[in-house]
Amino acid sequence: EDYIPNLEEGINFYKEGEHREEITRLVSEAISDGTPWDTELIIVTAKGNELWVRAKGEVENVNGQCVRIYGTFQDIDEKKKAQLDFLTITERLAVATKGANVGIWDYNITHNDLVWDDNMYRLYGIKKEDFKGEYEAWHSGLHPDDRECGMKEIEMAISGEKEFDTEFRVIWPNGEIRHIRAIAVTERDADGRGIKMIGTNWDITELKTAQMNLIKSEESFEGAFENSTIGMAQVGLKGEWLKVNRSLCESLGYTEKEFRKMTFQEMTYPEDLDKDLALLGQVFKSELKSYQIEKRYIHKKGHIVHAMLTVTAVRDIDGKLSHFISQVMDVSSIVQAELKYKETSERLNMATSVANIGIWDYRIEENLVICNENMHTIYDIPKDSSNVKDDWMKRVHPEDQERIEQEIQATIADEKPFNTQFRGVKPNGEIIHVVVVGEAQKNEDGKITKIVGANWDISELKNAKAMLENSKESFQNSFENATIGMAIMGLDNRWLKVNKSLSKSLGYSEKDLLKLSFQDITHSEDMDKSRIMMEEVYTNKRDSYQIEKRYIHKNGQQVPVLLNVTAVKDLEGNLSHTITQILDLTDKKEAEKSLNALVKVT
Incomplete structure (x- = not known):
């Protein structure tokens, strides 16, 4: 016998909460003014299973009064869940690439059509409207010295000789040079011809x-x-x-x-x-x-x-x-992760695994954190953890925990985005430095229900910067306290900095020497060889040289020295300045004269 439900029972088929409230509203409007409906909602089956359906309703009116409501259900459960899963992946990908400043590109080889996401324009320092969307437009933005290599890398990737994995420099419209790391995979047709390349770029200038x-x-x-x-x-x-x-x-x-x-x-x-x-x-x-x-x-x-x-x-x-x-x-862990998650979205995999980004999804009402494997790796959280959120917060350095909790609560309260840095402590005591970027996600009522974010470990960069500072301090101490003369000289041959030993050897104060060039105090007979050697340094024919020469002391006396000059170049390989070491040979020369005189007497 057919089951004939009443209106209340029919409405109760829908999932309690927003879905039941929505169908109630639609039915009420249909009864009151004859409005039909066509929407997507969740119903609960007799076995208690939740099922997405497309619900359509029609109204039969007699003399302007609703006498019957009828409609249809269409099972859209698999399609709807796939759409929601895709939306979740898209949200995570957007947050990950934005936070890590990773650009994604898609090159149709057959049609010479190049598509960039917004981060790519930021990486290349150009506006979207100034980009022609062709291979030549990308190629023209490369540093002239890197264009030939970049072209060869693309050609080898298309021909199948090797995958596209390279580094190059780009020149921004304002002249600034940036270093870029690029990785891509090449899609091929049935005949093995390359038809499409999908890849990522990220800025490695600071690390370089x-x-x-x-x-x-x-x-x-x-x-x-x-x-x-x-x-x-x-x-x-x-x-x-x-x-x-x-x-x-x-x-x-x-x-x-x-x-x-x-x-x-x-x-x-x-x-x-x-x-x-x-x-x-x-x-x-x-x-x-x-x-x-x-x-x-x-x-x-x-x-x-x-x-x-x-x-x-x-x-x-x-x-x-x-x-x-x-x-x-x-990079064994990275390689293993790439193999394990190969079937995952190609772009999300490249943006997270290659760049070692941890992706997480904090669901506030459930107090639950869902994350990728990189989060477990960064914080050394067991993969079988039953409470990732608690284990994550336990990894935060004790001195940073209260601040991080406050910033999370401020994000939940919609006061500010979750964008911060903190220290983490692994179980073995190792301290790591982490950057976190998160965005609050709201439901239809404008209530924040979750925070989606990305983490990445910047410990290596922090350590490199700290060691660089120590290096600068060590050089400064060595320079000032050296027993031999030392100086830094600019490309105009003028002294930029001198130490006490050099001032003592030549009789000039540091202030006086900074007003002079080396030619001003070089013995006239030694000028040519000094000038020739310096010219070879300036024209990149040599990186350093060592000669004996004579300077003129402030009191007019000759000062014999052993001079060592070393070129210092900047990141782009251009000569920046020279470091000069000057050993005073006066005592040595006097001793030689005395010895020669003694030999003549005997």
């Missing part, structure tokens, strides 16, 4: 600057080497390990003593050795000063360790190769 300054800061190198969170080593010209730090020992499982009995060739995964040696060969030929590759090492226990290797050549005062500095960042 910090790395360059750190390399140049020799005074702080030892501390940076030993305490670095990534593996570091000094490697000999034949591949022997000269010195390794604790992080590298932990990554590959060998003791420092065991390292010194082996070469990097023995630890490298066989399939990756040729490409490593080929790049190293270019360094030996002076075609490259450094290189970076992703390669695999073999752990002492036999398993593979994925690493990002950066190799920098170190040369002696004569420009000959001395050894190499290798930085080995263990």
Whole structure:
């Protein structure tokens, strides 16, 4: 027998809350003024299951009065849930890319159609209306020295020779140069022809600057080497390990003593050795000063360790190769995460896993946090944690906990966005520095129901900046207290800074020397060779030189010296200034005269 419900029972099929309230309103309007409806709501089945349906209602009127309401249900449960899941992923992707300043692009190779998201325009410093949306428009924004390489990288990716994974410089309209990291995957048709590329860009200028300054800061190198969170080593010209730090020992499982009995060739995964040696060969030929590759090492226990290797050549005062500095960042966890979540949205995966961003979704009423695996990795939270929110807050440094709780509550109260930095403490006591960006999400009534956000670990950058500051302080102390004369000289040959020893040797006060150029106090007979050597430095024919010459003391006497001049270049490789070391040879020369006189007498 057919079931014939009354109006109240029919309405009670709908999920209690906003869905039941909405159908009640629609029915009331239909009865009062004959308005039909067509909407999407949740009903509860006889078995208690929630089901999304498309509900349509019609009204039958007689003499202007509603006498019957009838309608249909359409099961849209799978489609609706897929739409909601897609919306959630889209929201998370938008927050992640905006917070991390990651740009996403889509290049249709066949039609030469290039589509950028908003972050891409910010990365390249241009307005949306000024971008033509073609490959040539991107290519023209590259630094002239990087265009040929950028074009080759694209061509190799399209041909299938290699994936697109590179770094390059872009020039903003105001002349500012920025460093960009770019990664992309290439889609192919049934014949294997590249038809589309999807990729990400992010700005690595600050990290590049910090790395360059750190390399140049020799005074702080030892501390940076030993305490670095990534593996570091000094490697000999034949591949022997000269010195390794604790992080590298932990990554590959060998003791420092065991390292010194082996070469990097023995630890490298066989399939990756040729490409490593080929790049190293270019360094030996002076075609490259450094290189970076992703390669695999073999752990002492036999398993593979994925690493990002950066190799920098170190040369002696004569420009000959001395050894190499290798930085080995263990990226095994990132590689494993990429494999595990390959089926996840391509763009979200690239924006989170590659950039190591933790994504989280805090549902306020449920007091529940849902997050990706990167959050577990950043804070060392167990993957089987039953309460991620509590475990997350326990990882916040005790001195920062109260402030973070207040900022979360302020975001819930709609007072300000959740945008902050704090320190985290891992179970092993390691302190990390984290940037957090979150956005409040409101329901239809304007009430904040959740906060979606992104985290990323900036500990390495914080450490690099701190070590750079220590390096600057160490150099300043060494400069001021050196027993030999030291000076910094500008490109106009004028002294920019001198130490006390130099003032004492030449008889001038520091103030007097800063008003002079080196030519003003150089002996006239030594002027030509000094000028020739400096010209070779200015024209990049040499990085340093050492000569004996004579200066004129303030009292008019000659001061014989051993002069060593070293060029200092900026991040772009342009000459910035020179550092001069001046050893006073007066006592040595007087001793030689006395000895010669004694020899003549005898």
